[in-house]
Amino acid sequence: MIGDFNAVLYSGDRKRGDVVMQNEVVDFANCLKVCKLQETSTHGPYFTWNNRTVWSRIDRALFNSLWHHEMGYTHVTYLPEGISDHTPVKVSLKSAPTIKTAFKFCDMWSLDPQFHTILQQKLSKKYLGTKLQQHCALLKGL
Numbered sequence: 001m002i003g004d005f006n007a008v009l010y011s012g013d014r015k016r017g018d019v020v021m022q023n024e025v026v027d028f029a030n031c032l033k034v035c036k037l038q039e040t041s042t043h044g045p046y047f048t049w050n051n052r053t054v055w056s057r058i059d060r061a062l063f064n065s066l067w068h069h070e071m072g073y074t075h076v077t078y079l080p081e082g083i084s085d086h087t088p089v090k091v092s093l094k095s096a097p098t099i100k101t102a103f104k105f106c107d108m109w110s111l112d113p114q115f116h117t118i119l120q121q122k123l124s125k126k127y128l129g130t131k132l133q134q135h136c137a138l139l140k141g142l
Contacts, residue, residue, distance in 0.1 A: 002061045004049070005028060014057075016053060043076070045087055048060075
């Protein structure tokens with residue numbers, strides 16, 4: 001989950017402006033705990049929003065354990081501020097699968113009398129791995 005949460009999580013998440021009070025942090029921290037979300041390693045500017053007077057860290061990329069299990073190592077980079085008052089967020093995966101050639105479906109395949117039988121056989125088979133790996137295995141099988 002990536003976004004502008006309009007909430008700080010720690011006392012050091014605001015520079016200048018009002019001091020971060022505990023009651024500002026509690027609801028957001030409890031929400032993350034209940035949803036079992038956490039931040040991962042980051043790089044780039046710490047403060048993600050400013051109005052030229054106050055700097056705050058209110059934009060975050062949050063992940064759950066399922067994401068980490070399925071996607072592996074994830075790194076978040078906060079990029080330099082551009083035209084917006086928010087810094088852009090870039091999410092990088094350590095090793096995303098690469099596809100050597102694009103899958104292309106030819107309509108003529110569906111005209112084969114065996115098409116629906118083959119399709120049902122491949123769809124009923126269980127594939128191992130992440131959802132993406134399962135999908136790739138299904139396409140290879142077809």
